[in-house]
Amino acid sequence: MKNKNHLNLSLASYGEVRDLTYDLVVLPWGATEPHNLHLPYLTDAILSHAVAADAAEKALQQYGVRCMVLPPVTLGSQNPGQRNLKFCIHARYETQKAVLADTVASLHAQGFRKLVLINGHGGNNFKNMIRDLAVDYPDFLIAVSDWFAVLPAKDYFDNPGDHADEMETSAMMHYHSESVDLSAAGSGNYKPFSLPALREKVAWMPRDWSRATEDTGIGNPSLSTAEKGRRFTQAVADKYAELFAQLSRTRFPEDFYETGSQEQ
Numbered sequence: 001m002k003n004k005n006h007l008n009l010s011l012a013s014y015g016e017v018r019d020l021t022y023d024l025v026v027l028p029w030g031a032t033e034p035h036n037l038h039l040p041y042l043t044d045a046i047l048s049h050a051v052a053a054d055a056a057e058k059a060l061q062q063y064g065v066r067c068m069v070l071p072p073v074t075l076g077s078q079n080p081g082q083r084n085l086k087f088c089i090h091a092r093y094e095t096q097k098a099v100l101a102d103t104v105a106s107l108h109a110q111g112f113r114k115l116v117l118i119n120g121h122g123g124n125n126f127k128n129m130i131r132d133l134a135v136d137y138p139d140f141l142i143a144v145s146d147w148f149a150v151l152p153a154k155d156y157f158d159n160p161g162d163h164a165d166e167m168e169t170s171a172m173m174h175y176h177s178e179s180v181d182l183s184a185a186g187s188g189n190y191k192p193f194s195l196p197a198l199r200e201k202v203a204w205m206p207r208d209w210s211r212a213t214e215d216t217g218i219g220n221p222s223l224s225t226a227e228k229g230r231r232f233t234q235a236v237a238d239k240y241a242e243l244f245a246q247l248s249r250t251r252f253p254e255d256f257y258e259t260g261s262q263e264q
Contacts, residue, residue: 007056010049010071017068023248024067024114025107027100028052031076031121032089036164036217038185039172041087045072047168048120050175051147051233055118055240063245073099076121081210097129104133108140114247117144118240122163141252143243150239156232161188161219167232169221174229182224186215 005011006020030045040046049072056067075091083090100117107115117126130142153160153167160167165188173180190213193199209216250256 004053004057007060007067008053008069010069012068020066022068022112023065024116024244025112026052026056026067026069026116026118026244027103028069028072028118029076029120029124029126030072030074031078031091031123032074032087033076033078033082033121034085034088034164034216035168036186036188036215036221038181038183038221039164039169040176040179042072042074043164043168043172044076044120045074046176047171047233048072048118048147050171051120051237051240052118054234054237055244058237058241059244059248062241063248065241065245065248067244067248070103072120075099077123077125079123079206079209081208081212082216084210085216093129096124096126097132100126100129101133101136104137104140104142108137113139114141114252115143116240116244116247117142119144119146120148122146122148139252141247143247145240145243147236147240150236151232153232156235157228158223159220161217161221162190163213163219164188164217164221165219166221166224166228167219169224170226170229171233172229173224173226174233177226182221185221186217187222188215188217188220189213190218 006016028048030042030048032041034041035043052069056069059065059067075096078088078090082088126144130144133142148167157166169180197203
């Protein structure tokens with residue numbers, strides 16, 4: 001086909017997709033939250049969708065696998081101190097689960113059986129939702145991946161951080177340079193927990209964003225470049241294209257486990 005609309009539901013028409021066969025559906029998921037002082041609120045949704053779209057194109061070109069990338073979900077879970085920031089939207093676990101459950105129910109009714117969530121927001125956690133849906137839809141595969149964690153950020157960036165950092169800024173510069181004003185960025189300095197056990201991750205608790213950071217960022221974005229973003233996102237998209245091909249070509253659940261057991 002001349003255009004890529006048939007891989008991107010945000011742009012596709014029913015006429016373009018009606019007679020096509022799809023092997024897999026991809027659902028990008030992000031959040032609505034400040035990203036330091038220089039990145040769009042929807043950075044997590046924009047990047048998860050962009051990487052997914054690149055991966056879908058690569059999957060078709062390299063493996064002959066056709067995936068539909070759904071519009072990104074912009075509802076994310078926020079830490080204390082974030083929800084109070086202007087226009088930051090906190091979506092409860094129940095809200096996110098309802099969105100995912102309704103999406104799965106719709107796709108299942110249409111005959112689809114494989115869904116991959118591409119998550120772009122560190123505050124989101126889908127595992128328990130997916131376990132519940134696996135009980136309700138035992139013939140429906142749901143896999144989830146944090147796109148930003150597929151490959152080691154340290155191999156691509158000089159000073160990777162945690163939020164609105166060099167990685168996210170570089171990726172946005174690659175995809176939407178017009179939306180990034182690096183000169184407006186804060187330093188991304190943050191205050192870690194004072195308790196050694198929490199710093200060592202003996203236990204987890206949510207960070208109070210109003211106490212942990214002054215500009216909402218965690219990680220200095222000053223060394224960001226579009227080329228760094230391109231190298232990282234395309235490497236991740238290559239990994240996803242391979243994943244999409246493997247998931248699409250393997251019968252679920254019959255062939256998802258080795259025939260012989262192994263010692264632990």
